[in-house]
Amino acid sequence: MAGLKIENLEKKFVKKGKGKEEDSFVLAIQDIDLNVKDGEFVTILGPSGCGKTTLLRIIAGLETYSDGNIYLNGEKITGPSPKRGMVFQEYSLFPWKTVLENVMFGPLMQGATKEEAKTKALPYISLVGLSDFINSYPYELSGGMKQRVAIARALANEPDIILMDEPFGALDAQTRNNLQKELLRIWQEEKRTIIFVTHSVDEAVFLSDRIIILTGRPGTVKKEIPINIPRPRDRTRPEENAIRNEVLHLLDSARCAID
Template identity: 60%
Template sequence: MKNYSDGRQELWYKMGRVSVKNVSRVFSKKEDESGTEALHNISFDVQDGEFICLLGPSGCGKTTLLRIAAGLETLTSGEITLNGVPITGPDPKRGMVFQQYSLFPWRTVIDNITFGLEMQGIKKSEARKQVEKYLELVGLGQFKNSYPHELSGGMQQRAAIARALANEPEVLLMDEPFGALDAQTRNVLQDELLKIWEQKHVTFLFVTHSVDEAVFLSDRIVVMTSRPGRVKEIVSVELPRPRSRTSPEVNRLRDHVLKLLEEERFSK
């Protein structure tokens, strides 16, 4: 547990430094055909506790890069490390939240959240005790015995976030987690996600198609090119939080990022 000078305490504190070094990914075809290069020589570092957004045109390899970082896909060349250790497969140290909520419909909210702990060999009764704090953290304490079909889309995604947090990861990987939600619910969950991030100090690597979302959430935005995905520019978001979604500073930064994406649209 980490203590802060203002009296705050974290439920856990783990280092979460991610390094992406010269990563390329080619999807092979038949032997007599050339493959499709999704990512080309991507490099950037993510500092401990940093909130990084990956942004770029559709098909630029954002999700592929995130899945490689999760250990769900392999890379063709290069390396991704977490705290200096190469990533070679899935690990509870890296929590993953998908756009689709991926909850088990036959399990209640609390049993969905305990799933990862049970897979680690923790008894169900003990796991349920451990996840109570995460239910409260995402505002689902009174819905713990509900089934996914009884929840709204926003509540289902909260449960998915709590499930990822329950493993106390060093980094949380999120693949457009709010993309399927209406604008109002999306804004609310963005606010709540920032509160969780500020309390947990966990490192975030967040894929989005939304420039507004990237500017509102992140410390830095990794803007990627059209396929094959490269790093076009890393934009620092040096704006204090909480951020106004319509402030002149936010608008100027959003316009800059939009211009970068527009350049990619006309470069095809």
């Protein structure tokens, strides 16, 4: 099956005992079943500590899982792969490398020559609107520009799926809104699958084809909400307000369950 398939996924973290105490376990996520189609934009929402980032890191191959199965395009995920690109909230750029060098890094690690990596990187830098800044260093860029570099770097690996962990969370409201629109433009041009984690209900409704609501810890799927509203979307539209209200109600009930 093309796309991402998650079956009965579970993750336990070991809590080391002190002295003669035995080790115990913290169950982070449990019984996660989820299918994401090729080219779909899916957002994950849930209370703090429900395992959203843990789930994303498992999909990326950066975290092991305790039980269940997870496949991308029929291939079982057992570790990191350039087929799965990750964009973090904190940018994670190399401060000693220029914009161009940061975006070239992935292709170089996959064995491309410098010329091949540059040829691959330049179109993605252009796609995120930073062609005039290819020789700039991260300290010379605004927060929004740094996140554009991070997106271009993920795209340069030409992954099957892009995983985004609150990528706009540290930005001011205006920059965040602008980058949401830019991300949708890039997604529509690139046709790549995106799984997006956020705490913002407004952001989730504006961006997504589908929202996945997780319960409190241990996180499991509480509800899937399809968003069948054509793009470009208007945040003031009654249909969007209705979905926001539904999502907020579900999140409130998930929080109450762990209070």
